[in-house]
Amino acid sequence: MAFFSAGDRRMTDSSPARRSSPRRLPSLAALLAALLPLAAVAADGARSTITLPGERAFPEAITSTADGTLYVSSLGNGGIFRARPGESQATLWIAPGTYGTRSTFGVLADEKAGVLWVCSNDISAVIGPHVAGSETGAWLKGFDLTTGQGKVSARFPNERALCNDIALGPDGSVYATNTMAPEILKLSADRKTLAVWATDPRFGPSGKDAGLDGIVFGGDGHVYVNTYTKAELFRVDVKDGKAGAVTPITPSRPLVLPDTLRLIEGTTFWLIEGGGRLDRMTVNGDTATIETIKDGFALPTGITQVGKHLAWVSEGQLDLILDPAKRTSRKPAVPFKLHAVPLGAK
Incomplete structure (x- = not known):
């Protein structure tokens, strides 16, 4: 050039x-x-998009490992897709129904533990009996990052539950949000059970409003979460591993369906808005500055950063499977895609 x-x-x-x-x-x-x-x-192989096979992929979340391998969940099919560096099409890595899974939601690669953490939920009452598997309820699953073999299976103790997103604490502890109840849960040290770690009525759903969604630990050691429909942000203070005060955070502009949160550094995070945006969010005290990096996605669901200058966003189109009116009147744009987003030097 x-x-x-x-x-x-x-x-x-x-x-x-x-x-x-x-x-x-x-x-x-x-x-x-x-x-x-x-x-x-x-x-990265000049890829601007990566396609997902099938007409019902409906990706709900995305994560990556240090080598750039991408892992994608599927609300519509179940299972886990994987795309290795340089591949322009993801392939099915963990088959639907494996290890009891149903529709897969949040995913998080834990390279230190060698585990891919996956939220699994039976939402057949909403989307129909299209997803393989037999387990009911909400589960946190763990799969070997090398082999894909199931290693951890912990059920949410509350019957009113939907496992949505996952975060790792500084000590490697695993946390998950419950969208159907005002709860953040923590996996036990033996990885067999989940227990409520923090609860606050402001986290909860009301009527048709969905509750907690994204969760992440900040560089300050505190937990940050959002609610999906009400579009609220909160910080949960953490001391000696225990949950403390819950503080609302006021964004610099109204948010639309905030979803995934991922750490950049300190108290600066990636934030996906289901309204179509990828944002950079910087929290300062009890306020958050929202900077839109890219707009125009079709109901995006997840973000993962690969290296310093590239991110991948999953475009879920979830309204076309979760909204009965849209499900019968519109078809999703296929193939489903992951979109590369070049990042600036910040």
Whole structure:
């Protein structure tokens, strides 16, 4: 690629007057900075999208490992899709129904433990008996990141439950949100049971409103969560591993269906809005600055960052399977896709 136009040739002129002029250098630096995210996409095999097979994939979440391998859940089919670096189409890695799973929701790669954590829910009453598996209720499942073999299976103790998203504590403890009740749950040390770790009436659903969704530990050691329909943000103080005060966080603008939260650094996070946006959210005290990075997704559901300059967003189109009116009047755009988002130098 040519970095200089004809008008830029004076920068290479050998005359002293020309050599002393630095005026064009800032524009070159700006150009290079702008090209870094694009170079990241090129290095990733020039993929701008990755497709998911099937007409009922409806991806609900996405996660990745350090080598850039992507793992994607499926609300409509169940199971887990995987896309290795350079692949433009994901393939089915864990078959629907494996280890008792039903519709799969939140996914989180835990490389230190060698586990892919997966939320599994029986939502056949809503979407019909299309998903393999026989377990009822809500479950947190753990699969070996190398083999895909089931390793952990813990049921939500509350019958009114939907396992939505997952977070890892600084000590490796595993937490999950319950969308159907005002609960954050924690997996026991022996990985056999889940117990309520934090509860607050403000977390809960009301009427047709969905409750807790995204969850993440900040660099400050506290937990950050959001509610989906009411679009509220909260911080849960953590001391010695125990939940403390719950504080509302006021965003700089109204949010629309906030979903996945993922840590960037400190108290800056990636935030997916089901309304169509990927945001960078920075929390300062009890307020949050929301910066939209990209808009126009069809009900996005998840975000994962690969390296410094690239993120992948899952486009779920979940309204077309969860909303009865839309389910009968509209068909999803297929194939379902994951979208590459080049990131700036922040």
